[in-house]
Amino acid sequence: ELKVEQNPLFLSMQEGKNYTIYCNYSTTSDRLYWYRQDPGKSLESLFVLLSNGAVKQEGRLMASLDTKARLSTLHITAAVHDLSATYFCAVLINQAGTALIFGKGTTLSVSS
């Protein structure tokens, strides 16, 4: 059974500081996604990582993938309040696209 584990599940951040969220998965996968969800809203696609060593950056967020370690990280640079949300990683288990398997999510709260 594929498991996707995120940590931490909650992260209280100070504005201007750097943080990292980790996403571990238990079996090989073709690709990994990061989504953002604001309270009461749906999921917004942030990144898709396709291969080992892939790195994607958008603003203060940078995602990377190590398929050998089955690990993805989401790095936050100089946190700002607008980044407060819940972030999910999701793993695609095969090209047939059975489903995305989601982690439980990491809830970020940025305070000044």
Added chain:
Amino acid sequence: EAGVVQSPRYKIIEKKQPVAFWCNPISGHNTLYWYRQNLGQGPELLIRYENEEAVDDSQLPKDRFSAERLKGVDSTLKIQPAELGDSAVYLCASSFRAGLETQYFGPGTRLLVL
């Protein structure tokens, strides 16, 4: 471009009552997904459609849940009868095709069963 549309956004019902959710995917997207998201959890797949065919419904509780996607566009997810444990957010997502395409999610229907 319009995103995935879902209705209603909120629904409160008493247990044992039926309920239905509607989804209109992004135009041109052949693959449609229904997910359930429990409080504090990530979404879990209930059923996946390729056009009008349900190709993965292994996680759908078939004793009370049913779904259809007529003409390969809109989809309806039904629960009959609803149980207290069905309280959750029901998310619809679509992609151009299965597998290698990003899934785009709708705003969800928040169901509360009393």
